[in-house]
Amino acid sequence: MKTLIKNGHIVTAVDDYHADLLIDDGVIMQIGKNLSAQADDVLDAQGLLILPGGIDVHTHFDMPFGGTTSSDDFETGTRAAAFGGTTTIIDFAIQQRGHSAQEAFETWLGKAEGKASIDYGFHMILSEVTPATLADMGWLVDRGVTSFKLFTAYPGVFMVSDGEIFQALQRAGEIGALIAMHAENGSVIDVLVQQALAKGHTEPKYHALTRPPQAEAEATHRVIALAEMANSPVYFVHLSALQALDEVTMARDKGQAVFAETCPQYLFLDYTNYEEEGFNGAKYVMSPPLRTHEHAPHLWRGLAGNDLQVVSTDHCPFCMKEQKILGRDDFSKIPNGAPGVETRLSLLYDATVRQSRMSLNRFVEITSTSPAKIFGLFPRKGTIAVGSDADLVIFDPEGSMLWSAKTHHMRVDYNPYEGRVTQGAIRYVYSRGEKIVDNGQYFGKPGRGQFLVRNHFVKP
Numbered sequence: 001m002k003t004l005i006k007n008g009h010i011v012t013a014v015d016d017y018h019a020d021l022l023i024d025d026g027v028i029m030q031i032g033k034n035l036s037a038q039a040d041d042v043l044d045a046q047g048l049l050i051l052p053g054g055i056d057v058h059t060h061f062d063m064p065f066g067g068t069t070s071s072d073d074f075e076t077g078t079r080a081a082a083f084g085g086t087t088t089i090i091d092f093a094i095q096q097r098g099h100s101a102q103e104a105f106e107t108w109l110g111k112a113e114g115k116a117s118i119d120y121g122f123h124m125i126l127s128e129v130t131p132a133t134l135a136d137m138g139w140l141v142d143r144g145v146t147s148f149k150l151f152t153a154y155p156g157v158f159m160v161s162d163g164e165i166f167q168a169l170q171r172a173g174e175i176g177a178l179i180a181m182h183a184e185n186g187s188v189i190d191v192l193v194q195q196a197l198a199k200g201h202t203e204p205k206y207h208a209l210t211r212p213p214q215a216e217a218e219a220t221h222r223v224i225a226l227a228e229m230a231n232s233p234v235y236f237v238h239l240s241a242l243q244a245l246d247e248v249t250m251a252r253d254k255g256q257a258v259f260a261e262t263c264p265q266y267l268f269l270d271y272t273n274y275e276e277e278g279f280n281g282a283k284y285v286m287s288p289p290l291r292t293h294e295h296a297p298h299l300w301r302g303l304a305g306n307d308l309q310v311v312s313t314d315h316c317p318f319c320m321k322e323q324k325i326l327g328r329d330d331f332s333k334i335p336n337g338a339p340g341v342e343t344r345l346s347l348l349y350d351a352t353v354r355q356s357r358m359s360l361n362r363f364v365e366i367t368s369t370s371p372a373k374i375f376g377l378f379p380r381k382g383t384i385a386v387g388s389d390a391d392l393v394i395f396d397p398e399g400s401m402l403w404s405a406k407t408h409h410m411r412v413d414y415n416p417y418e419g420r421v422t423q424g425a426i427r428y429v430y431s432r433g434e435k436i437v438d439n440g441q442y443f444g445k446p447g448r449g450q451f452l453v454r455n456h457f458v459k460p
C-alpha cells in the first residue's frame, strides 16, 4: 500500500520545511518536492502541519490499582490516544510481590494483544528487588523491555527500600536498561495521611496537603545520590514540584545522567482544582498531587532548558461514579490517577502557538523525539525521515478543539479540562502508514498495534 501526502508543512525536532511524503509498506520511502509516484491513496496536506506521531511513555491501561482497575483498557486507551495524535505508548506492566516479572510480561502482553490499535511497549514495575527479579531484568531486556519503574512511595504496595533501588540501578547499568523512579517519601506521607484522618480531614484536598513538595524533593535527592553511587542513569516520572526539579537540575549541571518527565496536569492545572465543590476534587487525586500555582512556571522553564526532556501523561483514569467514589468518606481510598492520553498533544500545541511557550520544534521534541530516544525507539519512531515508521499526526493550525467528557474518547466520565478550547485540530493520524483517524472517524482495528522491542538505553 502506497500513500502520497502532498504539500505538507513538515516539522521535526530539528527541521521545518514544505515537502511531499511517499509512504510504502508502513515506512517513509521518500521525502521531496513535487513527488509524482503512483499511489493507492493521495492526501493533499496544503495548509496542514505534518508532525511525527506523539509518543506517550507513561500510560496505565487495564491497571489493577487502589482496589479497582483503571477504566481504559488497551482497546479504548489506544483508540483515545490515536484520536489525540499519539501513535505509540509505553505502558507499565506490574511484577507483583512473590510473582516473577516474566509472568507479569506475559500477563500484560495478553492484555494488549488483540486490543491495541497503535504500537506499544512496556516498562516493568518491580514491586520487590530479589535475586530472581534481578535475573528477570536481563530476561526482559532481551525481549525489549528496557526500562523498569520503582517506587519510593505506596508503602506495602510498591515501595521498595533504598538497598533494593540501589541494586536495581546497578543491574540496569550493567545490562543497558533505565530505571524510572516514582519519587515521593512514602513513609512520611503515610504518617501525614494518618494524622489528617485522625483529625477528621477526609476531603479530596487532603490528598494534596499530605503529599508536600518536600516529600518529592527528598526522594528525588536520595535517588539521585543512589544513581550516582551506582554509576547508572535514572529517569524521574511525573515530576511535579519545583524543589524536585531543582534537584534534577543540580545533578544535570554536574554532568550526571539524570532525566525527567512532567505531565500536562502539572502544567495546566493546580491545587485550586481540589477545592471544586462537593467531591469534585477527587477528579484530580493523583500522585504526586497538583501543586500550588507557583510550581508550573518552573516546569515550563525546565522544559525550555532541557532539564525536563519529556511530557508524558500518566494516563490512569478512574470513573467518578463507580471508582473515585470509593474514597467518598476517606481521601486515602480515592483511586490515584487521572485521564490525559487524548489531551496531551492538543494542550501542548495550544501552549506552543497561543502562549509562545516554546518553538514547534521543541514541541515535537518533548512529545515525540526525546521519548523515542530515551526509551530506545529512535529513529524508527519519533521523527519524519526516510526509513522511519510512517507514524504521523496532521494538524490543522486554523482549527480548534473543544474538550468535554461528552465527546472525548477516553472511557471515563469526566475530563479534567472540561470546556477548554485548544487551538489546532487533529485531522489525520497515520500509524505505520495506515490512516487510522480521518476527521473524527476511527479506522484503527483492535489488534493492529504491534509490540515494540525497544533498544538498550543509550544516553541521548
Ligand SMILES: NC(=O)NCCC(=O)O
Binding pocket: 060, 182, 238, 285, 286, 287, 288, 314, 316, 336, 337, 338
Ligand atoms: N500517578 C497516579 O496517581 N497513578 C498512577 C500510578 C503512578 O504512576 O504512580
Ligand SMILES: [Zn+2]
Binding pocket: 182, 237, 238, 287
Ligand atoms: Zn508513579
Ligand SMILES: [Zn+2]
Binding pocket: 058, 060, 314, 315, 316
Ligand atoms: Zn503512572
